[in-house]
Amino acid sequence: METDVIVGLEVHCQLDTKSKLFCGCSTDYRSDGPNTHVCPICLGLPGAMPVLNKRSIEYAMRVAKALNCTVLHESEFSRKNYFYPDLDKAYQITQYDKPLAEGGYLEIEGDEGGEKRIRITRIHVEEDPGRLVHMGNAERGKYSLVDYNRAGIPLIEIVSEPDMRSPKEARKFLNKLRATLEYLSVFDSDKEGSLRVDANISIKGSERVEVKNITSYKGVEKALTFEITRQKNVLRRGQKVDRETRHFLEARGVTQSARSKELEHDYRYFPEPDLRPLHVQSWVEGIVLPELPDARRERFMAQYGCSLNHARTLTGELKLANFFEKVVVSDPKGLSMLAATWIADTLIGELNFRDMELDPVDPESFTGLVRLLKAGTITDKSGVEVLRVMLDQRLKHETPETPAGIVARLNLAKTKGDTGAITTAIEEAINENQKALEDYRAGKAGALNFLVGQVMKKTRGRADPGELNRMLAEVLQKREA
Numbered sequence: 001m002e003t004d005v006i007v008g009l010e011v012h013c014q015l016d017t018k019s020k021l022f023c024g025c026s027t028d029y030r031s032d033g034p035n036t037h038v039c040p041i042c043l044g045l046p047g048a049m050p051v052l053n054k055r056s057i058e059y060a061m062r063v064a065k066a067l068n069c070t071v072l073h074e075s076e077f078s079r080k081n082y083f084y085p086d087l088d089k090a091y092q093i094t095q096y097d098k099p100l101a102e103g104g105y106l107e108i109e110g111d112e113g114g115e116k117r118i119r120i121t122r123i124h125v126e127e128d129p130g131r132l133v134h135m136g137n138a139e140r141g142k143y144s145l146v147d148y149n150r151a152g153i154p155l156i157e158i159v160s161e162p163d164m165r166s167p168k169e170a171r172k173f174l175n176k177l178r179a180t181l182e183y184l185s186v187f188d189s190d191k192e193g194s195l196r197v198d199a200n201i202s203i204k205g206s207e208r209v210e211v212k213n214i215t216s217y218k219g220v221e222k223a224l225t226f227e228i229t230r231q232k233n234v235l236r237r238g239q240k241v242d243r244e245t246r247h248f249l250e251a252r253g254v255t256q257s258a259r260s261k262e263l264e265h266d267y268r269y270f271p272e273p274d275l276r277p278l279h280v281q282s283w284v285e286g287i288v289l290p291e292l293p294d295a296r297r298e299r300f301m302a303q304y305g306c307s308l309n310h311a312r313t314l315t316g317e318l319k320l321a322n323f324f325e326k327v328v329v330s331d332p333k334g335l336s337m338l339a340a341t342w343i344a345d346t347l348i349g350e351l352n353f354r355d356m357e358l359d360p361v362d363p364e365s366f367t368g369l370v371r372l373l374k375a376g377t378i379t380d381k382s383g384v385e386v387l388r389v390m391l392d393q394r395l396k397h398e399t400p401e402t403p404a405g406i407v408a409r410l411n412l413a414k415t416k417g418d419t420g421a422i423t424t425a426i427e428e429a430i431n432e433n434q435k436a437l438e439d440y441r442a443g444k445a446g447a448l449n450f451l452v453g454q455v456m457k458k459t460r461g462r463a464d465p466g467e468l469n470r471m472l473a474e475v476l477q478k479r480e481a
């Protein structure tokens with residue numbers, strides 16, 4: 001366990017509003033060309049005045065409340081001045097010394113087991129700059145194009161205290177944060193640029209390094225793991241870790257020192273003169289939060305009898321939690337335990353293997369599969385086979401068959417009662433594996449399991465394991481005699 005590791009995160013999340021933070025331009029630019037969602041305000045033309053998007057503040061307050069933060073009596077927007085081509089106004093409107101909210105926490109499953117509180121320092125609201133598109137690569141390309149469709153997109157920055165002790169805890173924090181934002185209906189993780197992370201990381205007693213602009217969940221764990229190894233190697237050589245900013249190069253999985261001059265900014269923050277201070281404390285009191293991941297996890301355990309681990313996995317993503325409840329809705333008592341296992345343990349693994357999203361899988365078909373397993377029509381092994389066919393058909397956009405249809409077409413129904421088929425398979429397995437029979441007689445552990453495996457293979461996984469074990473034992477005893 002890496003107990004000498006100290007990690008704090010700054011997470012930028014896009015708030016899923018219809019329009020931008022200070023103008024009426026639509027945030028849904030995905031199917032449109034560059035610079036089509038712009039106006040004098042988000043282009044920063046002289047004389048254009050920002051008008052604050054009320055919904056974005058409401059969304060930010062929902063997050064503040066869900067993360068147990070205190071919304072400040074007065075918060076304020078400031079101008080952060082710097083010159084860069086993606087920043088049309090030459091300043092970004094953000095919050096500086098008076099953020100919207102401070103001092104909260106988020107609970108994660110800690111490395112030590114049990115719940116662990118990660119403290120939240122502050123949450124502030126800000127606008128996103130535009131986006132540069134480099135022709136060729138950033139260093140050697142002849143020119144760059146700029147797209148201001150993103151300029152003015154509302155973001156919140158969530159800053160944590162340095163309470164995480166490993167890359168794994170950082171990932172858990174991000175997963176929990178993403179789930180919470182999705183439950184609050186303020187965030188769409190599928191959108192481009194919806195989440196970006198800066199990580200502060202140090203080895204106890206050494207200087208802190210900031211790794212900038214990590215753009216994926218997996219990237220955070222990778223960047224941190226790389227950085228820990230790098231810093232420990234520096235210390236092992238008897239050198240000092242420099243306090244610096246580094247960039248994460250996702251494709252190579254390494255961090256690289258940023259040229260320090262480039263980052264020695266003096267942002268000359270000052271209060272934004274075109275926007276009044278915010279007094280929203282009484283408003284936040286009226287905000288009613290939906291059921292959040294922790295509450296839903298507890299409910300899944302109480303209502304459906306899920307284990308802690310299954311409940312945690314199922315409620316860790318809004319889509320997955322909704323999927324589970326749809327699968328079991330027709331018969332919660334009868335289906336919950338089996339459905340929880342098959343979704344949390346099997347389905348997720350099969351989806352990951354195919355790099356596939358949950359969306360194309362319909363809960364009704366999955367219920368059909370769970371019912372076949374519940375009724376004992378198919379073995380677990382055949383269940384996996386049916387599921388794989390179901391997923392592959394959806395992945396290839398083929399007409400999906402019902403689970404029962406797949407079982408019939410592939411002849412996967414259990415051989416239960418069909419003792420003839422099993423007996424034949426057992427006789428064959430033993431005859432072909434005399435060595436295993438001798439081992440079994442010599443009392444060698446594993447010989448029986450080997451024979452069971454052989455029979456399963458011959459029956460293509462359709463033999464009921466209980467029945468097979470019983471019959472195999474009988475045959476072996478007979479041969480013994």
Ligand SMILES: [Zn+2]
Binds near residue numbers: 025037
């Ligand atoms: Zn605009």
